[in-house]
Amino acid sequence: MVFQDARGTALLTPDEMAEADRRTIAAGTPGIVLMERAAEAVAAAVHSGYPQAEWIALLAGPGNNGGDAYAAARLLREAGRRVEIFGLVPPTKLRGDAAIAATAFGGTAHPVDSFDPAAFDLVIDGLFGAGLSRAIEGAAAEAIRKLNAAPAPVVAIDLPSGVSGATGERLGEAVSADLTVTFFRRKPGHLLEPGRSLCGPTIVADIGIPATVLDAIALMIFANEPELWIGALKRPSDAGHKYDRGHAVVFSGSATRTGAARLAAAAALRGGAGLVTVFSPGSALMANAAHLTAIMLKRCDDEAALGEHLTDARFNAFVLGPGFGVGERARNFAATVLAAGRSLVLDADGITSLAGAPDALFAAARGAGKGASPHGKPALVLTPHDGEFKRLFPDIADRQGSKLERARAAAERAGAVVVLKGRDTVIAAPDGRAAINAIGTPWLATAGTGDVLAGLVAAELAQGTPSFEAACAAVWMHGRAAELFGPGLISEDLPAMLPKVHRELDALASNPRA
Numbered sequence: 001m002v003f004q005d006a007r008g009t010a011l012l013t014p015d016e017m018a019e020a021d022r023r024t025i026a027a028g029t030p031g032i033v034l035m036e037r038a039a040e041a042v043a044a045a046v047h048s049g050y051p052q053a054e055w056i057a058l059l060a061g062p063g064n065n066g067g068d069a070y071a072a073a074r075l076l077r078e079a080g081r082r083v084e085i086f087g088l089v090p091p092t093k094l095r096g097d098a099a100i101a102a103t104a105f106g107g108t109a110h111p112v113d114s115f116d117p118a119a120f121d122l123v124i125d126g127l128f129g130a131g132l133s134r135a136i137e138g139a140a141a142e143a144i145r146k147l148n149a150a151p152a153p154v155v156a157i158d159l160p161s162g163v164s165g166a167t168g169e170r171l172g173e174a175v176s177a178d179l180t181v182t183f184f185r186r187k188p189g190h191l192l193e194p195g196r197s198l199c200g201p202t203i204v205a206d207i208g209i210p211a212t213v214l215d216a217i218a219l220m221i222f223a224n225e226p227e228l229w230i231g232a233l234k235r236p237s238d239a240g241h242k243y244d245r246g247h248a249v250v251f252s253g254s255a256t257r258t259g260a261a262r263l264a265a266a267a268a269l270r271g272g273a274g275l276v277t278v279f280s281p282g283s284a285l286m287a288n289a290a291h292l293t294a295i296m297l298k299r300c301d302d303e304a305a306l307g308e309h310l311t312d313a314r315f316n317a318f319v320l321g322p323g324f325g326v327g328e329r330a331r332n333f334a335a336t337v338l339a340a341g342r343s344l345v346l347d348a349d350g351i352t353s354l355a356g357a358p359d360a361l362f363a364a365a366r367g368a369g370k371g372a373s374p375h376g377k378p379a380l381v382l383t384p385h386d387g388e389f390k391r392l393f394p395d396i397a398d399r400q401g402s403k404l405e406r407a408r409a410a411a412e413r414a415g416a417v418v419v420l421k422g423r424d425t426v427i428a429a430p431d432g433r434a435a436i437n438a439i440g441t442p443w444l445a446t447a448g449t450g451d452v453l454a455g456l457v458a459a460e461l462a463q464g465t466p467s468f469e470a471a472c473a474a475v476w477m478h479g480r481a482a483e484l485f486g487p488g489l490i491s492e493d494l495p496a497m498l499p500k501v502h503r504e505l506d507a508l509a510s511n512p513r514a
């Protein structure tokens with residue numbers, strides 16, 4: 001496989017990161033060496049990002065995050081900057097590597113209560129990193145409030161203090177940083193909101209932890225980047241036939257609600273499905289026919305008609321939901337499609353129709369009671385936004401925990417891939433794998449973009465990409481299309497941007513490190 005190691009996209013929980021540290025230290029690299037390299041990375045980020053900053057304050061906490069701050073202060077002083085440390089605890093109270101770094105710094109630390117950000121050109125936040133274990137209060141919280149109210153730019157070491165590395169949540173008061181420098185791999189908190197916004201741009205520094213330490217960690221959480229799934233993506237082959245690329249179907253709503261299905265269908269075709277057909281109720285046939293060219297159209301009023309169409313084994317991936325209408329018809333169609341061994345993307349009204357009674361479909365998704373099918377195990381992909389998620393999984397939505405945990409719990413229950421949408425879309429598989437998306441623009445928050453996403457997922461499923469990778473790739477392509485279009489985006493613009501996205505993916509596939 002020519003593709004870059006997907007482990008590069010791994011996100012480590014704070015516990016996994018501590019394990020990576022432990023293994024590196026056990027293999028012979030002392031902790032203080034890792035701390036020095038971390039500090040070098042912070043100093044390098046300051047030199048390149050803030051070359052003019054003369055007076056620099058460093059906030060130092062009680063653990064190794066504080067140790068990094070002392071080591072960075074020493075390096076910055078050696079490089080000619082004026083530095084002042086404000087310690088949450090006196091340097092004499094530090095232990096281990098942090099104590100060594102504080103001694104090497106040699107200077108005094110001011111108590112954090114005396115911190116006044118107005119006096120400084122730049123502040124470096126080394127209060128808490130991966131070891132944050134409870135809500136920040138007291139003197140540290142007061143320092144963070146002062147910092148956030150001041151104009152001085154902030155560079156966070158590892159994570160903005162107060163952001164949970166595991167969940168991206170604010171634990172009490174949290175620093176709002178302009179730049180974050182983290183080490184070895186990002187943590188979920190760098191990508192999950194509000195953590196991602198509080199980090200600003202994030203630099204991932206190599207501090208000499210070898211990738212082989214990951215061999216002992218069962219990686220489950222990833223950044224949604226092409227390296228994660230490009231090796232699994234089906235691309236048109238030189239000798240290929242259109243039927244090799246699958247036949248996607250989108251169910252249309254009634255006569256006045258047909259646009260959403262056509263948006264999904266256009267995305268499925270541009271996404272790479274070989275053929276796409278809209279299944280339309282008779283009442284909406286003329287409305288659909290007036291707008292479709294490359295996309296085909298078939299009448300489908302009821303389950304009998306659907307059953308008839310399903311005897312054509314080439315229809316292999318379905319979208320149900322956009323503009324479809326809520327009710328029993330949606331539930332029955334979804335069940336029929338899955339029972340016939342076809343893959344199904346359930347979106348919008350399709351999801352809402354299942355509220356209160358999803359168990360039968362979830363059982364079908366797990367393959368229970370399914371006979372032999374030429375398509376293998378039918379994949380179910382659910383693409384809810386927060387409101388739809390709450391209707392389908394009310395207890396999970398109300399539970400404490402991060403968006404990552406909610407999506408994973410839902411995927412496990414449903415036996416389906418769950419795409420929990422938003423700025424920090426989480427894609428979760430029933431086996432526990434999850435990816436967090438960071439590509440896209442706020443212009444995606446506009447009517448119909450979700451329909452396009454559903455069509456893109458179906459395009460991948462139709463081509464035979466496995467469901468988790470199919471959903472991840474679709475989310476990425478959708479976000480990338482929005483980025484390439486830029487401001488002013490409406491949902492209809494997205495399919496037209498897909499050729500550029502395909503070109504980028506082809507370039508990546510043939511030259512993974514480009």
Ligand SMILES: NC(=O)C1=CN([C@@H]2O[C@H](COP(=O)(O)OP(=O)(O)OC[C@H]3O[C@@H](n4cnc5c(N)ncnc54)[C@H](O)[C@@H]3O)[C@@H](O)[C@H]2O)[C@@H](O)CC1
Nearest residue numbers: 021034035063064065128129130131132133134135136158
């Ligand atoms: N372990 C290693 O080998 C390396 C660690 N590095 C740095 O070490 C950091 C992790 O260090 P630690 O595990 O010591 O953790 P932290 O320095 O993030 O914080 C842990 C300390 O803060 C206390 N604490 C946690 N939450 C608190 C709260 N809300 N209020 C008051 N006190 C609180 C804990 O009791 C503990 O004393 C990373 O973020 C990174 O910056 C780097 O130096 C690279 C190498």
Ligand SMILES: Nc1ncnc2c1ncn2[C@@H]1O[C@H](COP(=O)(O)OP(=O)(O)O)[C@@H](O)[C@H]1O
Nearest residue numbers: 385421422423441442444445447448449450451
């Ligand atoms: N602020 C944002 N930044 C990036 N992407 C967003 C943002 N808000 C929404 N999105 C994305 O836009 C799409 C909206 O989907 P959805 O809510 O179903 O809209 P609709 O039902 O109108 O099609 C999803 O892919 C979602 O992840």
Ligand SMILES: [K+]
Nearest residue numbers: 125128159161
């Ligand atoms: K920090």
